[in-house]
Amino acid sequence: MTDFPPLKNDLIIRAALGEKTERAPVWVMRQAGRYLPEFREERRKHDFFTICRTPELATLVTLQPIDRYDGLLDAAIIFSDILVIPQALGLVVEMVPEKGPVLPNPLVVPEDIDTKLQKNVDVYQELGYVFKAITMTRKALNGRVPLLGFIGAPWTLMAYMIEGGGSNTLSKAKTWLFRYPEAAKRLLQKITDVAVDFLIGQIIAGAQMVQVFESWGGELSPHDFTTFSLPYVAQIAERVKAKLKLDGITPVPMTIFCKGSWYALESLSSIGYDTVSLDWTVDPVYAKSITKGRVTLQGNMDPSVLYGDHDTIRATVRKMLETFGTSERYIVNLGHGILPTVDPENMKVFLETVHSVGLQLNGAIA
Template sequence: MTNSTKPFPPLKHDLILRAARGEKTERAPVWVMRQAGRYLPEFRAERVENDFFKICRTPELATKVTLQPIDRYDGLLDAAIIFSDILVIPQALGMTVEMVPGKGPHFPNPLVVPADIAVQLKEKVDVYQELPYVFDAITMTRHALEGRVPLLGFVGAPWTLMAYMIEGGGSKTLSKAKEWIFKYPKESHELLTRITDVCVDFAVGQVRAGAQMLQVFESWGGELGPHDFELFSLPYLAQIAKRVKAELGSEAVPMTVFAKGSWYALEQLSTLEYDTVSVDWTHSPESAKAATKGRVTLQGNMDPNVLYGGDEAIVAAATRMVRGFGSTGRYIANLGHGILPTVPVEAMHLFLSTVHRVGLEVAAEEQARESA
């Protein structure tokens, strides 16, 4: 088991943790999904020398890459997120996953029929044996951050991981994965349960290695309709939060769930044991707040494509977002999905600085109203 052998540096900036816990903040914290990665020239330079999964599996490289946006946007990001990938869980289960340039993840031998589960997947997975490099990277990064901002860990959600394992990569229809849930519901639930067990162990291990907050990515949640989401996604998302917090006890950290496209499930998601629910751009701040009724902190939700729209569009959308959600109560600013690989670094800087500026303006206005 990976544990830090020396005390971590004291945290100097806990804004995002306070926001996740529902405490009043002086402004909305901000970070961006995929903030360490392909849009950064310094990351692309690293990729010339190293394969994607080599970076994930080499703690020194993962640490270096995780810190790249923190250094570039010094003082503008309120969290770091460990450089890794949701597909390390299928790898831990015994599957081969390749990252093909220009294409994305590829499984040479996907699951085709339920009988493949017994042939291809390990029955028991020891995450500390299979994924030690992630834990080592988290511990190393936590020290390297020197308390500048909190460090986030993450896992992919069971339905999303199952879909990748069956589709063999990205898909516009998820027809193969959906065939499973309709034709083989029993075996699908068994597979989802097995993946959930690994997710729980992996999430717990990340916290014990030094992660100060966790996010669960149900990236393909919106490919399920409400009925199927309730059957094949929601119970497993619920289990992860409940079990991780129970196992960690007093060590528990704030947890976020992000079910992209599952707008219909927002109210249900806000009743689980997550502290934060991340929303995509299909929600308005008003509808998101109405559905969740203050039960959770909301995170999101500017369309990442706005970052291609030029300065005026970025400032307008970021301003509208922060003013809509409010800056000092139960809100974390983010994009509605990951930053895209060809976004100019200047656009990201403008987004972050606008969120800061508007957040402070709104906070001052709120304080003035309270004092009046």
């Protein structure tokens, strides 16, 4: 592995591993992106996936919030997209302005698994640009904060690959679950195999913590989640950690985020992840009672609170910190990604409040 600068701020790593911290660390999903004017400037010059595939640009964009909010963020997350795995599998993914991701030639019938997707995926060949960006960014951070890598979870990626983009009902993807369940499981396993290799590659490249995004987990019933999501996200955690240990590499903390899957909290806290991220619909007291200290919790302020005035943001952050606690097994985040029309100054108020209130509650200052 590459030699990297020593880490100066390991707060989030310690929190993920269950160690006591002087305050709760904070980062924000989608913290590098459309709400920042400096990102929009880059986006005017470059296509979205060009930024993802160009390590120098991905590094630049990943560092933008770290530089803007100097000393306020406790982690960087590599600028990429969950849909690079479907791309590696052979599908075209386009990022259409005002619409989002579009897959013009989605999977329609089970036979498409064999005709439209690559049989074997070499992640170093297909996704090596992500690994290069991680290594470059890790060096450019110079130890300021840890660097996070991430992937989309198999069910979420399968849904995109069948729907051809976002969907309000996921009716096409769910049709596979109920009409072609064995083919659905074969596809989920195929995605899982690539996801495992991709995460391992990110960690070897320099990612110090990784997150798995099951963004559409809450679209499944509890039974269907247990059948079509949980076995695959569990497999990812188990296989990634086992392979790293086998190769003599220390595993990094792993986070699972299943949006809307409040009913699965007990299971999610028992399948090998260090941190479980919560969306804003989950009550912290309930989450703590279910997970019983087995994992670190992450989250979970409603991203829309950042449209409120500064006093509302501060009051909401204080209540969240008081409920979760600030010294053990907690990482501050939003309950989903920051929205693209949020004022960057409101993000700054959020981060500053996390710091000041966190220190107050820990008794570090008067």
